[in-house]
Amino acid sequence: MRALFVGGVVDNSEMDLDGPHPPKHYPENTGGGASRYSLRQVGTTDDRVVYAVYGAPDLDDGFVERVAGERDYARRFAAKVQTVH
Known part of the structure; x- marks a missing residue:
């Protein structure tokens, strides 16, 4: 799956993620209390x-x-969008 980023220092960046489900936060563990x-x-x-949008x-x-x-990520990946809360 692809991770797609909005805002911050990695705005409009992408990367591959392993596993069937994306983590709730990226990076998962910062260890230093960073946002x-x-x-x-x-x-x-x-x-x-x-895909997952962070x-x-x-x-x-x-x-x-x-x-x-x-x-237009949904069209690009031919996917149905679901908002995560």
Whole structure:
């Protein structure tokens, strides 16, 4: 699955993630109390997660959803969007 980032220093970056389910935060464990990106959306096809959108800690959900929509991740991955709370 692909991890896609909105905001912060890695805005508009992508990387591969292992496993069937994306972690709630990225990176999962910082060990130093640093702010982490939060999972905001997933894109699924055939009951499988194909991408995960992570938002910077200082961004509200609406902004992340708008940017993800503008970047058209759902079309790119031919996936159904699900918002994560």
